Amino acid sequence: MRQLKSFAFAATLMAAGLSGMANQAQAQAKEQFFPLLVYRTGAYAPNGTPWANGKQDYIKLINARDGGINGVKITFEECETGYATDKGVECYERLKGKGASLIDPQATGITFALTDKVPNDKIPLVTLGYGLSASQDGNVFKWNFPLMGSYWTAADMLIQHIAKKEGGFDKLKGKKIAIVYHDSPFGKEPMPLLDERQKMHGFELVKIPVTAPGVEQKSAWLQVRQQRPDYVLLWGWGVMNSTALKEAQATGYPREKMYGVWWSGAEPDVKDVGEGAKGYNALALNGYGQSPKVIQEILKHVHGKGQGTGPKEEVGSVLYSRGLIIQMLGIEAVRRAQERFGKGKVMTGEQVRWGLENLALDQKKLDALGFTGIMRPLSTSCADHMGSTSARVHTWDGSKWNFSSDWLQADEQIIKPMVKAGADKYAGEKKLTRRTPEDCQS
Amino acid sequence: MLYRENGQFKSSYRADQQILPIRQDRIAMALLLLVAFVVVPLSAPEYWFRAILTPFLILSLAALGLNILVGYCGQISLGTGAFMAVGAYAAYNFQVRVEGMPLIASLLLGGLCSTVVGVLFGVPSLRIKGLYLAVATLAAQFFVDWSALRLKWVTNGSDSGSVSVAGLQVFGIPIESPAAKYLFCLSFVVVFALLAKNLVRSNIGREWMAMRDMDVAAAVIGIRPVYAKLTAFAVSAFIVGVAGGLWGFIHLGAWEPAAFNIDRSFQLLFMVIIGGLGSIMGGFLGAAFIVLLPLLLDRLPAMLGIPMSTAMSSHLTSMVFGALIVFFLIVEPHGLARLWATAKEKLRLWPFPH
Numbered sequence: 001m002r003q004l005k006s007f008a009f010a011a012t013l014m015a016a017g018l019s020g021m022a023n024q025a026q027a028q029a030k031e032q033f034f035p036l037l038v039y040r041t042g043a044y045a046p047n048g049t050p051w052a053n054g055k056q057d058y059i060k061l062i063n064a065r066d067g068g069i070n071g072v073k074i075t076f077e078e079c080e081t082g083y084a085t086d087k088g089v090e091c092y093e094r095l096k097g098k099g100a101s102l103i104d105p106q107a108t109g110i111t112f113a114l115t116d117k118v119p120n121d122k123i124p125l126v127t128l129g130y131g132l133s134a135s136q137d138g139n140v141f142k143w144n145f146p147l148m149g150s151y152w153t154a155a156d157m158l159i160q161h162i163a164k165k166e167g168g169f170d171k172l173k174g175k176k177i178a179i180v181y182h183d184s185p186f187g188k189e190p191m192p193l194l195d196e197r198q199k200m201h202g203f204e205l206v207k208i209p210v211t212a213p214g215v216e217q218k219s220a221w222l223q224v225r226q227q228r229p230d231y232v233l234l235w236g237w238g239v240m241n242s243t244a245l246k247e248a249q250a251t252g253y254p255r256e257k258m259y260g261v262w263w264s265g266a267e268p269d270v271k272d273v274g275e276g277a278k279g280y281n282a283l284a285l286n287g288y289g290q291s292p293k294v295i296q297e298i299l300k301h302v303h304g305k306g307q308g309t310g311p312k313e314e315v316g317s318v319l320y321s322r323g324l325i326i327q328m329l330g331i332e333a334v335r336r337a338q339e340r341f342g343k344g345k346v347m348t349g350e351q352v353r354w355g356l357e358n359l360a361l362d363q364k365k366l367d368a369l370g371f372t373g374i375m376r377p378l379s380t381s382c383a384d385h386m387g388s389t390s391a392r393v394h395t396w397d398g399s400k401w402n403f404s405s406d407w408l409q410a411d412e413q414i415i416k417p418m419v420k421a422g423a424d425k426y427a428g429e430k431k432l433t434r435r436t437p438e439d440c441q442s
Numbered sequence: 443m444l445y446r447e448n449g450q451f452k453s454s455y456r457a458d459q460q461i462l463p464i465r466q467d468r469i470a471m472a473l474l475l476l477v478a479f480v481v482v483p484l485s486a487p488e489y490w491f492r493a494i495l496t497p498f499l500i501l502s503l504a505a506l507g508l509n510i511l512v513g514y515c516g517q518i519s520l521g522t523g524a525f526m527a528v529g530a531y532a533a534y535n536f537q538v539r540v541e542g543m544p545l546i547a548s549l550l551l552g553g554l555c556s557t558v559v560g561v562l563f564g565v566p567s568l569r570i571k572g573l574y575l576a577v578a579t580l581a582a583q584f585f586v587d588w589s590a591l592r593l594k595w596v597t598n599g600s601d602s603g604s605v606s607v608a609g610l611q612v613f614g615i616p617i618e619s620p621a622a623k624y625l626f627c628l629s630f631v632v633v634f635a636l637l638a639k640n641l642v643r644s645n646i647g648r649e650w651m652a653m654r655d656m657d658v659a660a661a662v663i664g665i666r667p668v669y670a671k672l673t674a675f676a677v678s679a680f681i682v683g684v685a686g687g688l689w690g691f692i693h694l695g696a697w698e699p700a701a702f703n704i705d706r707s708f709q710l711l712f713m714v715i716i717g718g719l720g721s722i723m724g725g726f727l728g729a730a731f732i733v734l735l736p737l738l739l740d741r742l743p744a745m746l747g748i749p750m751s752t753a754m755s756s757h758l759t760s761m762v763f764g765a766l767i768v769f770f771l772i773v774e775p776h777g778l779a780r781l782w783a784t785a786k787e788k789l790r791l792w793p794f795p796h
Binding site: 078084120431 | 487488489492493497538591601602603604606608609618693694695696697698699700701737740751752753755756757760
């Protein structure tokens with residue numbers, strides 16, 4: 001009988017809770033609501049946490065300092081995805097019901113699953129520096145925004161940088177470049193571009209997959225040892241990065257010859273390896289450090305009042321700053337949309353999409369926002385949902401990152417036709433037609 | 443008092459053999475189906491359809507399939523995720539490569555492909571059993587993971603290994619709205635649950651159970667182990683494969699091999715164990731426990747107004763959930779289905795227990 005009672009109790013609790021959930025989902029917020037999909041647990045948590053903290057702190061800053069966007073208060077709710085696609089879909093569905101007008105899923109896998117859902121729900125999908133590379137083509141991917149860069153631009157910049165080091169593209173002939181990648185859509189996205197570059201310059205591309213989450217890399221680095229590539233590109237995330245650096249150290253592969261994507265070049269990736277990662281290079285999509293004005297403002301208005309998310313020392317780290325940028329772009333999109341659809345109003349997903357499509361952040365605007373040195377000017381359009389394609393290379397000196405290259409720019413000549421072909425293929429599969437100029441104004 | 447079978451006499455074998463012998467059960471089942479097919483589609487909010495009901499139904503179906511293998515035939519399998527993946531990817535290939543392929547046909551063909559793979563990986567069960575077999579079925583998991591990641595034709599040449607489907611329809615009715623997706627899955631689940639229930643009551647089901655309880659004795663009385671074991675693998679893989687197709691097509695819409703990784707296999711095995719081995723109902727209860735409870739636990743601090751960080755509540759969910767699993771298995775090792783059966787027994791005697 002006691003068993004029965006406890007079972008009945010659990011069942012009642014469950015039923016009560018679930019009905020509560022439904023009520024909550026139905027309640028519409030009067031404020032501008034930002035759903036925050038995060039992963040603070042699991043194998044990717046070391047990298048996911050600072051990113052998520054940055055996003056939250058920027059919202060808190062805008063609320064505390066400016067009282068919201070033109071008077072519209074910003075609310076947010078976090079949902080833990082654990083980097084799992086099905087959990088991400090659940091989070092999206094849950095938070096969508098609260099009036100989400102923009103979503104940043106923080107994972108390439110979740111992006112793929114949501115790409116088909118957002119057009120129906122009319123919610124723009126911001127995938128800063130990740131996601132589907134072909135979605136730069138806003139004429140087909142009306143709701144996707146791979147702002148600032150995609151895996152294709154990243155791969156392109158890395159090859160350019162290596163060519164410069166070698167003294168020109170013609171010197172790449174006969175060279176061997178290996179890519180050690182996370183065996184998931186995230187790691188495979190850059191392949192079409194690398195294949196293209198391989199054909200153009202005649203280097204040999206060696207693809208070495210690492211099974212997710214990437215803690216087991218012995219065989220991958222055995223292959224590196226056998227193949228002796230001239231360069232190793234690292235396409236990892238979370239624990240995979242530090243493991244790769246430790247394996248490189250154990251294998252004796254020179255870290256100076258290793259180049260990571262911008263998801264492999266933050267503090268959590270190298271800190272544990274310390275001296276062992278000395279000389280390792282990675283792309284830096286954004287600037288960082290505690291000196292920019294916006295960071296100072298956050299330290300003053302948010303952390304200074306004990307409202308900060310996460311530890312204070314982490315403020316201004318690479319991924320934290322990236323979180324700031326993502327949130328800033330989202331908020332600026334709302335601000336831009338308000339300029340057209342009415343200041344001081346809550347913007348819908350469709351209106352925010354227009355805002356994202358018409359972002360015009362020049363240097364002056366960035367200075368005013370306090371983002372000087374953190375990012376470069378960015379302007380989007382109906383056809384170009386990326387806005388800018390530049391990044392720098394930075395190198396770990398054993399205790400901190402230092403920039404080691406000028407701004408690099410992806411080669412439009414190569415990227416453009418690939419984006420168009422990719423978008424056309426997608427449109428063909430989904431039986432979509434390209435958007436008309438009138439549609440761009442909507 | 444209300445739940446008693448006094449006065450319900452059976453005068454034919456047919457009546458004696460029906461699935462629900464008690465009138466109250468039949469009424470309850472009819473009501474349940476009425477609610478599921480009519481009331482829920484009219485009243486539930488979108489979040490329920492998309493994030494709770496549809497995944498619950500699909501994973502129930504997968505657990506049902508696995509239960510046939512593990513619960514009824516006693517062959518422990520850790521390759522369920524693989525069979526789901528085979529079903530999903532095969533259905534995807536039928537859908538994109540064959541022009542005008544109906545949705546239901548591609549899902550069922552996906553299930554058939556999964557059957558073939560299931561039987562192939564079931565062959566070792568003729569020589570090895572128990573934990574050894576579980577390890578052997580792991581091979582299926584690794585093999586399918588590997589082929590979905592490496593073989594280009596499995597993903598129809600997708601660069602990233604992620605595939606997606608769109609424009610699903612059945613007889614011209616689009617399966618796009620949340621309610622339509624839910625009803626589509628519900629129909630599959632009801633049909634398969636009925637088939638499975640009848641299958642386990644038939645001679646083949648009794649062969650499976652004889653195999654499970656003592657294979658040597660079963661062979662002595664004339665049951666062919668090859669036939670019994672391989673049919674269990676086949677039926678189980680078919681149902682699991684269809685569930686995989688539904689998971690990819692209906693629930694996710696776009697998926698990558700990680701959607702069917704080893705975690706999924708474990709999750710389904712836990713569902714079957716917690717729900718109740720050798721019970722059709724168990725699949726549903728187990729799925730409810732594993733799918734719904736973490737969702738609820740995750741939200742509980744917020745609903746009770748306790749401020750808690752996302753990471754903390756996520757860790758707490760795992761801890762409470764783990765503790766609950768242990769608790770249930772100690773209180774009732776035969777799973778939730780057994781608790782349910784006990785409750786029904788008690789109700790039949792109530793209010794005069796003896």
